[in-house]
Amino acid sequence: MKRIKATVCSMALATTAFAQGVIDVHSHIITPEFVSSLESEGRLMDEGFPLPKYDVESHLKWMDEAGVATAVLTLAAPQPANADVVRRTNEAAANVKREHPGRFLFCAALPLPDVEAAVNEAKFALDTLGADGIKLATNVGGQYLGEPELDTLFAVLNERRAVVILHPHRPEPVNGSVMAQTPLAMQEYLSETTRAVSNTISRNVLARYPNVKVVLPHCGAYLPLAVPRMKSLTPVMQANKMVGDIDWEANLAALYYDLAGAHSPEVIRMMLTITTPDHLLYGSDYPYVAPGVLTQSLARMRQYLTTEPDLAPYKEMILWKNARSLINSCAESDENLQEEQHAASRP
Numbered sequence: 021m022k023r024i025k026a027t028v029c030s031m032a033l034a035t036t037a038f039a040q041g042v043i044d045v046h047s048h049i050i051t052p053e054f055v056s057s058l059e060s061e062g063r064l065m066d067e068g069f070p071l072p073k074y075d076v077e078s079h080l081k082w083m084d085e086a087g088v089a090t091a092v093l094t095l096a097a098p099q100p101a102n103a104d105v106v107r108r109t110n111e112a113a114a115n116v117k118r119e120h121p122g123r124f125l126f127c128a129a130l131p132l133p134d135v136e137a138a139v140n141e142a143k144f145a146l147d148t149l150g151a152d153g154i155k156l157a158t159n160v161g162g163q164y165l166g167e168p169e170l171d172t173l174f175a176v177l178n179e180r181r182a183v184v185i186l187h188p189h190r191p192e193p194v195n196g197s198v199m200a201q202t203p204l205a206m207q208e209y210l211s212e213t214t215r216a217v218s219n220t221i222s223r224n225v226l227a228r229y230p231n232v233k234v235v236l237p238h239c240g241a242y243l244p245l246a247v248p249r250m251k252s253l254t255p256v257m258q259a260n261k262m263v264g265d266i267d268w269e270a271n272l273a274a275l276y277y278d279l280a281g282a283h284s285p286e287v288i289r290m291m292l293t294i295t296t297p298d299h300l301l302y303g304s305d306y307p308y309v310a311p312g313v314l315t316q317s318l319a320r321m322r323q324y325l326t327t328e329p330d331l332a333p334y335k336e337m338i339l340w341k342n343a344r345s346l347i348n349s350c351a352e353s354d355e356n357l358q359e360e361q362h363a364a365s366r367p
Contacts, residue, residue, distance in 0.1 A: 041089025042318065043343035045185065046237055046280040046303025048096040049126070050074035051112045057105040058098065066098040067190055068203045072307045076116055080123065082311040086318050089340070090122060091306070094155040095129035097189045103131035106141065114149040125347065127153035127185045130173075133163040139176050146180050152347055153183030158216035162192035166219030171228075178229035183347060185235045188212035205308075213241035217275070218250060222263050227270035233346060234274055235301065238281040244290045247272070276346060278303030279338070283317070285324050285331060297334040301343050 050071055058064050064071065083091060093113045100106060106129045113126035128145030130138035145151040154177060158165060165186070177184065188209035190199075199208070213236060220226055226234065236243065247268075257263045277291055280303035291300065302321070304314050325335035 041087055041340065042302055043340045044083075044088050044091040044304045044306070045235055045301045045343050046278045047079070047091040047093055047306040048074070048308065049093040049109065049113050049116065050096050050307070051109050053105055053108045053112070054095065054100060057100045057102050061101055063098055063101075067205075068199050069205065071096060074307050076120070078311075079306060080120070082306065082314065083123070085311070086315045088304070088318075091124055091304075092152065092185065092343075093117075093124055093126040094185050094187060096308075097157065097187060099129070099132065099157055099160045099189060103134070103137055103141070106131045107144075110141070110145050110149055110151065114151070117150070117152075125152040127151060127155040127183065129155050132157070132160040135169055135172055138173050142173065142176055142180075142182075146182065153185060155185045155187060157187060157189040158212040159189060159192055164219050165216040166221075166223050166225055168223075171225070174225060174229045174232060178231045181231040183233050183235065185237075186213065186216065187237055188216075188241075191215070210238060210241040213237060214243055214246050217241075217243060218246060221250070221266060221268075221271045224265070224267055224271065226274035227267035230270060230274065232274060233276060235276045235278055235346075237278050237303065237305075239279055239283055239287050240275075240277040240291050240294070243275075243277075244294050247294045275299065276301055276342075279321070280305040283321060285328050288331060297337055298342050298345070300334065300338045301346070302339050 050073075055064070055071060058066070058071075079091065083089070093116065095106070095109050095113075100109075110126075110128040113124075113128070117124045117126055128141065128149065128151040130141050130145075132138045142154055145154070156165060163169070188204075189212065190204060191208060191212055202208070204212075217234075217236060220234075226232060251268060254263065254266055258265075272294060275295065276299045277295060278301045279288070288300065302318075304318070306314060309317075322335070322339070325331050325338060
């Protein structure tokens with residue numbers, strides 16, 4: 021099944037590469053089952069704002085108008101409590117990918133905080149449904165990325181050389197008055213992403229599981245500011261036995277960054293202080309932003325990636341080549357792993 025997944029993924033992205041259209045690594049699928057489950061749980065407003073409407077036809081219409089060849093679908097926030105809803109959402113995303121070859125890929129959701137159930141769902145999604153990666157929340161019910169109990173899950177993802185798309189969720193605990201006054205999307209989502217990634221770095225999670233590649237949303241959140249601070253304070257923290265050794269190079273090498281949100285030439289230059297141009301990816305955040313606004317935003321990105329001399333060499337890399345390379349390389353590595361395991365099993 022893994023070999024089939026790798027082949028399908030490679031075929032889809034080969035089509036995209038031929039068209040040289042944009043690959044959008046940050047878009048969301050919102051299914052009726054997902055909305056219904058949140059409604060029954062009384063959690064429709066958990067993230068502080070209503071879920072937008074979603075249908076595949078409208079998504080494709082915007083993609084065609086904006087020049088987006090392929091979109092990677094992930095489950096929106098918040099995390100449903102029901103594992104069956106997570107499974108049905110993953111199956112729905114797999115159906116969308118199958119029905120529109122080359123136009124959609126998807127990263128499967130997991131029923132955390134139940135680690136055993138999450139491991140089983142990851143195996144099913146990657147091995148059977150043909151998922152192109154895994155979507156993880158910054159936290160689910162206060163269980164943050166980087167926590168020791170998640171090492172079992174990361175070991176499975178590492179074995180399968182998985183791409184992980186990270187997305188912020190409501191912090192736990194949350195200050196309701198602050199959330200009402202300053203909606204999560206305005207600021208706290210950036211803090212959430214930074215908090216979760218910093219937690220993984222401090223425990224060397226990505227250094228210990230080097231085959232996992234993680235895509236961070238929203239222009240890397242506060243990481244361009246947080247990383248230098250963490251590095252400068254690490255010796256003090258180590259002297260006080262608060263953290264151990266941190267392999268900065270290995271941890272940062274696993275991180276990729278989408279440009280959803282407030283991208284600009286200045287923001288990209290700041291991101292390049294902690295990463296390299298081959299780790300930058302286009303992201304839209306569809307359907308959370310109006311299609312017309314997204315089209316204008318993408319046109320503005322194309323414009324400055326053409327006219328800014330220092331950024332122009334990276335235009336095609338950011339718009340589609342980096343995403344193709346990231347997902348294809350993981351698919352090909354997965355196929356190679358299967359060949360190695362098959363050869364090792366021969367008498």
